[in-house]
Amino acid sequence: MAIDFPGLSPASSAGNRGKVSDQQSSTPSGAAGQPATTPERGERADTVRISDTAQALQRSSVDSSDNGGVDSDRVARIRAAIEDGSYQINNERIADSMLELDSLLGE
Template sequence: MAIDFPGLSPAQSAGNRGKVSEQQTQATGNNTGNKPADNTPARSDDTVRISDTAQALQRSVGENSGNADVDSNRVAQIKAAIEDGSYKIDNERIADRMLQLDSLLG
């Protein structure tokens, strides 16, 4: 599926995935049948809306950025357990947490 970006030539658009030599040929104007690029500027009334979920995630990241405390002793314990093979993974707990996160996001 090709994406049309107004104001870009075919060689610049994301939909053109040909060989480099084909792109250079198109960029120099040796291609026939393609219409010339529309050089109109972007409309000033274009808008972007971020979903409520994305805004909530962004707020939560901002709130937690000051709480970057890391328990280095706990990290050392986990590393040691992984190295000696005694670290056990609780698959059910991981699945439950993933489902909780999914219900928050969905």
């Protein structure tokens, strides 16, 4: 997998590729993988910028993970009905829904 680094030519970025373990062992680190010291004069600190699209996806993922629009009371009722054998399957309703979906996809 190739990673593009803005501002670097392909030749110079290719020379910087290596195993993660090689990169980590060459960088001094303090507790929890944080740099032990601040960058020296003339060196730049590494920065990461997450795009607005990625941030929106992250927010939607967090929002949907709360309950995901699932009615947990209904799920509990259906689960109990399946376990006690009283859950009734409506074959005609399932068939109608499948035919409706097929007609939507077929056009």
